[in-house]
Amino acid sequence: MNEHAVETSGLGKRFGSRWALRDCSLNVPEGRICGLIGANGAGKTTLLRMLVGLSRPSAGEVKIFGQPPSDTEPFVRDVGYLAQEIPLYRRWTVADHLTFGARLNPDWDDDATRERLYRLRIPFEQRVGTLSGGQRTQVALALALGKKPRLLLLDEPVAALDPLARREFLATLTAAVADGNLTVILSSHLVTDLERVCDHVVVLNAAQLVIGGGLDQMLASHYLLTGPSRDLGALERDHTLLRAERTPRQVKAWVRLDGPLHDPTWEVTELDLEEIVLAYMGQSSPAPAVAEVVS
Amino acid sequence: MTWLLWRQHRLQAAIAAAAYAAFLVAVLLTGWHMADIYHSALVTCRANGTCDELNLFQGYGAIVDVVNLTAAVPLLIGLFWGVTSVGREMDTGTHVLAWTQSVTRRRWLAGKIGLLMAAAAVWGAAVTVAVTWWSKTPNSYYADRFDPGKFMIQGIVPVGYALFAAALGLAAGAVIRRTLPALAVTVVGYVAAQVTVSNWIRPHLAAPLVSDVPFDQQNAVPSGSWLLRQDIVLHGKAITSALSLPAQCAPDRGGNVRQCLADLGYRYVVHYQPASRYWPFQWVEFTGFVALAAVLVTVAWFSVLRRDA
Amino acid sequence: MLRFHLSVHSNVPAYVQVVQQVRQALLSGALRPGDQLPTVKEVVTELAINPNTVLKAYRELEREGLVEGRQGVGTFALRRPDGPPPGVQAALGRSLARWVAKAQEAGLDETDMESLLHATVRASVQARTA
Numbered sequence: 001m002n003e004h005a006v007e008t009s010g011l012g013k014r015f016g017s018r019w020a021l022r023d024c025s026l027n028v029p030e031g032r033i034c035g036l037i038g039a040n041g042a043g044k045t046t047l048l049r050m051l052v053g054l055s056r057p058s059a060g061e062v063k064i065f066g067q068p069p070s071d072t073e074p075f076v077r078d079v080g081y082l083a084q085e086i087p088l089y090r091r092w093t094v095a096d097h098l099t100f101g102a103r104l105n106p107d108w109d110d111d112a113t114r115e116r117l118y119r120l121r122i123p124f125e126q127r128v129g130t131l132s133g134g135q136r137t138q139v140a141l142a143l144a145l146g147k148k149p150r151l152l153l154l155d156e157p158v159a160a161l162d163p164l165a166r167r168e169f170l171a172t173l174t175a176a177v178a179d180g181n182l183t184v185i186l187s188s189h190l191v192t193d194l195e196r197v198c199d200h201v202v203v204l205n206a207a208q209l210v211i212g213g214g215l216d217q218m219l220a221s222h223y224l225l226t227g228p229s230r231d232l233g234a235l236e237r238d239h240t241l242l243r244a245e246r247t248p249r250q251v252k253a254w255v256r257l258d259g260p261l262h263d264p265t266w267e268v269t270e271l272d273l274e275e276i277v278l279a280y281m282g283q284s285s286p287a288p289a290v291a292e293v294v295s
Numbered sequence: 296m297t298w299l300l301w302r303q304h305r306l307q308a309a310i311a312a313a314a315y316a317a318f319l320v321a322v323l324l325t326g327w328h329m330a331d332i333y334h335s336a337l338v339t340c341r342a343n344g345t346c347d348e349l350n351l352f353q354g355y356g357a358i359v360d361v362v363n364l365t366a367a368v369p370l371l372i373g374l375f376w377g378v379t380s381v382g383r384e385m386d387t388g389t390h391v392l393a394w395t396q397s398v399t400r401r402r403w404l405a406g407k408i409g410l411l412m413a414a415a416a417v418w419g420a421a422v423t424v425a426v427t428w429w430s431k432t433p434n435s436y437y438a439d440r441f442d443p444g445k446f447m448i449q450g451i452v453p454v455g456y457a458l459f460a461a462a463l464g465l466a467a468g469a470v471i472r473r474t475l476p477a478l479a480v481t482v483v484g485y486v487a488a489q490v491t492v493s494n495w496i497r498p499h500l501a502a503p504l505v506s507d508v509p510f511d512q513q514n515a516v517p518s519g520s521w522l523l524r525q526d527i528v529l530h531g532k533a534i535t536s537a538l539s540l541p542a543q544c545a546p547d548r549g550g551n552v553r554q555c556l557a558d559l560g561y562r563y564v565v566h567y568q569p570a571s572r573y574w575p576f577q578w579v580e581f582t583g584f585v586a587l588a589a590v591l592v593t594v595a596w597f598s599v600l601r602r603d604a
Numbered sequence: 605m606l607r608f609h610l611s612v613h614s615n616v617p618a619y620v621q622v623v624q625q626v627r628q629a630l631l632s633g634a635l636r637p638g639d640q641l642p643t644v645k646e647v648v649t650e651l652a653i654n655p656n657t658v659l660k661a662y663r664e665l666e667r668e669g670l671v672e673g674r675q676g677v678g679t680f681a682l683r684r685p686d687g688p689p690p691g692v693q694a695a696l697g698r699s700l701a702r703w704v705a706k707a708q709e710a711g712l713d714e715t716d717m718e719s720l721l722h723a724t725v726r727a728s729v730q731a732r733t734a
Contacts, residue, residue, distance in 0.1 A: 033654055054391065054604035071400045071600070081395040087388040089303075096302065103298040105397040147397055170652035178645040178655040196612055196653045219617075270615060 003066040005030045005183035010060030020046040026212040035194035036187035038204035044187040052081045080149035090129030105147035113146035134165025154186040191274040210280045222276045225253045225266040242279040254279035296406045325358040326429040373460030380411045382468015382477040419457025441521035443493045450577040455584035462591035469595035503566045510557040519570035528564045622661035641679040
């Protein structure tokens, strides 16, 4: 697998004079589950729509499996998308949607899709408009997975779901990835779900890419250093300081280690993904973006 | 794609078919009956010489109204089929669903437009065939088929209107992408087009003929022509206010009032389009509306494919 | 069927938790040599975690010689890891349960108990190596 599933360079989108996304360069290898994290308005939906081809970039390039998005059969077959509003035909039944999927997609996997929905106890003959939010999301996900895409893009799919529905959704998604041949990018502003499901992470803040790379590498390179109050110059020189908190006696520094830490007087604490993201978001000006933490 | 088009529009098709069936039955029954009445009345009046005093079809107000109302059919096509075809889908976001299900935008749009235009043509033609057949009798009796209200519901132009209205709804929906504004634009656009054509374009498709005769003679206007203006003219100027009878021509003076006015120089001037131009006008107007429809379809095409979704 | 659970807020990485739970199962006899481990898909459906996490755990267990992956069939337990016999394991578990009950009575919640246990283990290991 030489080509990345998704590769962007300098990607940007402007609406009038306002840049919704700017100078975004990232790589997502095939087979990963990539979490796209950011507050509302950070640029997540803008990025996803450009990846699917629903929106044209104002600057930079996008490549999906080596090719820019295009209105051609191979591309629309390979890429699946679940928009935030979960568009479905409200008056159709679930069964109608399955027929829809079967008729429109040459590679439709009817048995697997029916089984998936059956196991989730979703009634086939009910109109989609009368289903619960969680059930509708599962139907939409089943439609997106049933056509066997190589890349699946999901825009805040679990935002409106209760914890049980969220679990079921993520379980369905990870099981599909376990089957092989699927790369997923899902955006969310809830970080805890993403940490258990993703192995690749992209963080956006205020229309810019803050950091992107493998989750393991990210967890292995970001730490909270605690120690007696001191000047942080040396730290800032050798590593990347994200955030600092001072009390009269103590200083806490959230850092990305760009090399080995030589000073043994620091107490080192590991950070989870949420804490890392918060450290990046809490900056008053973004640190230079890192497109790829060595993966 | 065929399945999708059918599944999305099968309810509309059923309703249209049912409405048409009812309409057709009413048209057939009344049409045959009216033709019968007219035929027997003609036989009688020719024998008696009373053909100028015929007074038929008094109780047929209802069917006459229904037939006149078919003038709204193209607009209904534009609203219920044209706007919903693309505009409502883009309003609710379901177009994204189709586009991410292995159907290219191009194929989706081509299928939608093809079905819409075909349905508009078929439905428009079906209604106008029924109306034109039914109108044979009133046309003979009233000789008014060239009048605007009748011209627009008979012959070939209603098919052109249907295609135009459908394309207008399609383009409005494709550009605006919100159902209600698109409906409003379609109504305004269609009515404006009809009013403009009827009042300012159709009368001048060919230079009108003029019949200019002294007041005591009849204008030689063929039956079934479209009278554009009728004026009483004196010394080259039309009389626009109420005509006051000059003293010397008063009826109590004896003699022929009309002859007297004619001698004074009063004339009847009529501008008209002769009946022989009926079909050429139908075809020219039909072609014009079809060309407009083609332009609108192109606008819709590029709006959907070239802009962000 | 061996069932896994995941503690998200623990400092222990997810794949390590899976490795530990398999080792525990082997130690206590819930999993015996020759038994098949749940497939990656089964674990993922149950826990909603990344498949690579499970793969990593199984690879680690394979490296330690505790399990064996057979292409196209599944992953199977090989041997019991070195450790105390099942009886000792169970007794230790019971005495720990008594401690947990006392801690709960004293008002400690799950996080407090885990931190206390963690700190005690660490201190004891440091004391041992000193």
